[in-house]
């Protein structure tokens with residue numbers, strides 16, 4: 131849609147540099163995120179996709195510093211709208227959350243308090259950040275409900291979360307997230323729990339908010355269709371790093387990292403032929419407590435060569451806005467079209483050794 | 484990856500079957516669940532009080548060895564139906580017949596039924612004990628049913644490997660140390676560990692990326708073939724439902740809107756709601772994004788459902804008669820639809836005349 135936003139270098143409002151998150155609470159430290167670089171421009175929407183367990187939710191939660199401090203080590207740098215997030219003191223952090231950046235969770239019931247009406251929660255959230263009367267805060271809550279198109283908004287402000295349907299609850303949570311006019315909206319699988327008719331309504335709403343309020347949106351999803359509907363850019367995660375990043379159209383039509391390629395082929399038209407086995411990537415994701423020195427995907431990669439086991443690939447620019455962390459980007463040119471009509475059980479037969 | 488699970492581990496007891504292959508494994512008759520709302524003082528005086536009509540008269544069958552897909556709007560009663568089938572909540576009315584016997588009757592006591600029916604819950608967190616390691620959670624069910632601890636743990640680790648979670652890395656972790664998708668796979672392993680005959684999967688794969696999802700769906704299909712399992716597969720992902728289901732049931736606001744063989748239903752939906760649902764699927768084409776939602780508004784309130792056809796407040800084909808007459812689930816050629824257009828002589832202008840109607 132808004133192509134004008136797709137240049138990430140134009141004054142990024144979110145800038146993440148070499149983010150590393152290690153959980154130290156268990157037997158062995160788990161390096162859930164290891165070296166994430168990511169920028170989101172003002173008014174831009176970026177979809178974060180990737181393998182289950184690759185560190186998407188952990189990355190998102192880091193941007194709001196939601197991890198328990200005692201059992202988590204966070205290194206790197208996170209700058210959001212002029213705030214050095216990792217350096218914020220507890221008072222500044224409380225001001226920052228909700229006001230600068232806020233989050234939509236996959237399960238609205240976890241974010242909404244069951245014992246207060248939805249309206250009361252929005253009013254409370256607004257008044258925590260602004261010196262404003264109860265009446266004015268409620269007026270704003272009502273505007274937000276109208277904005278996210280909750281039917282009979284006046285009445286619904288006085289409803290408890292459990293009295294709303296899934297789709298309405300999700301909209302109420304978006305209203306809560308927007309209550310303090312944040313500049314950045316983080317959304318962790320915001321539509322996974324919704325049916326197609328409600329999902330498309332929420333996606334169109336996010337697009338509208340992005341356009342009209344200039345909101346920057348970073349959202350996690352497994353649903354490629356949902357990502358295509360909303361995102362200007364895609365960022366693909368594997369093993370705690372972003373392995374490919376580029377404009378939606380390019381990543382969908384011409385993915386160049388072997389992992390993205392395999393993921394896109396798993397989703398291509400005709401990949402779900404009834405009765406046939408589904409294609410999946412052979413092998414299993416890397417052990418985050420014991421990461422390999424080379425490329426984390428090497429063990430499962432159809433393009434792997436000995437060099438891949440020696441060095442962690444640096445980002446290679448395919449075009450000014452399209453980056454890939456792979457040593458063999460020359461080998462994946464046009465690969466999406468080539469493999470389209472083969473539907474083997476495994477997507478890319480590993481020939482690592 | 485071919486970690487075998489022996490036949491004793493999972494699956495139907497071949498001698499437990501009754502009635503032959505033509506008898507449905509599960510028959511649900513006029514199932515109703517109304518939740519009481521908190522009563523106000525006045526309502527208490529009047530003896531009234533409102534109810535949420537979460538499931539409001541649902542009939543369906545599940546055949547032996549088939550996969551029945553269940554789709555429908557958020558809040559239409561899919562999870563409530565599943566919890567009723569598991570007997571986790573008491574139905575307000577209706578009957579569930581399993582393998583020819585009424586559930587809860589002397590012929591099929593609840594305990595015996597529960598051994599044969601397992602469920603993967605939509606909320607992956609709440610269904611795992613936070614104080615148990617995941618291998619202990621998976622081994623718990625079989626131990627309750629008398630499997631020795633050592634054997635139960637071996638089975639748990641086998642299943643972890645089969646859902647793509649290497650036991651040496653994951654078996655001793657606690658639920659909060661896993662990602663959403665990893666937790667959901669633990670739930671699938673837990674459900675399969677108790678040798679069920681029927682497995683209810685409520686949004687079991689929606690938290691997974693496409694490659695892991697493919698792996699888990701392949702596993703579900705393999706186990707179904709190996710052990711003759713029967714699945715009820717609830718999901719919002721219409722691509723997946725189409726792929727995995729033999730038949731599909733579409734629900735709207737506590738009722739069945741349509742059922743039919745998966746391919747026929749997706750190719751030629753009969754009910755206007757099904758049509759709206761299918762046309763809401765995202766486009767996958769960055770150059771042709773959806774500009775307008777095919778179905779506007781929210782579903783009506785299940786406390787006060789509209790009279791007549793429950794879809795009439797949003798249906799593009801609604802006529803005056805739709806607000807008055809409740810459509811019945813008419814069946815024809817293995818398909819059923821609850822819409823007056825498909826009910827001969829209903830008075831809807833698109834309906835056939837009632838010449839052949841009995």
Ligand SMILES: Nc1ncnc2c1ncn2[C@@H]1O[C@H](COP(=O)(O)OP(=O)(O)OP(=O)(O)O)[C@@H](O)[C@H]1O
Nearest residue numbers: 153162182183184185186187188660661662663664
């Ligand atoms: N508290 C924790 N202790 C140890 N490991 C953890 C903890 N929280 C998360 N992890 C691990 O960190 C990795 C990244 O988790 P994260 O939740 O970010 O994954 P994700 O990409 O969001 O996956 P999904 O798509 O399945 O939600 C996972 O492998 C997970 O097992």
Ligand SMILES: Nc1ncnc2c1ncn2[C@@H]1O[C@H](COP(=O)(O)OP(=O)(O)OP(=O)(O)O)[C@@H](O)[C@H]1O
Nearest residue numbers: 294296518535537556557558559560561562563785
């Ligand atoms: N314990 C309860 N008390 C009151 N109402 C309830 C209760 N449980 C569910 N409901 C209501 O019953 C209706 C059906 O809920 P259910 O969870 O079965 O929907 P669903 O089809 O599974 O939706 P989703 O796709 O969002 O998971 C909803 O309106 C819900 O708010």
Ligand code: SF4
Nearest residue numbers: 425428431438456457
């Ligand atoms: S660097 Fe080598 S192993 Fe890694 S994705 Fe590229 S080709 Fe595959």
Ligand code: SF4
Nearest residue numbers: 792795798805822823
């Ligand atoms: S009965 Fe009437 S309102 Fe209901 S689905 Fe059919 S045409 Fe639409």
Ligand SMILES: [Mg+2]
Nearest residue numbers: 186187662663
């Ligand atoms: Mg996650």
Ligand SMILES: [Mg+2]
Nearest residue numbers: 561562563605
């Ligand atoms: Mg549900």
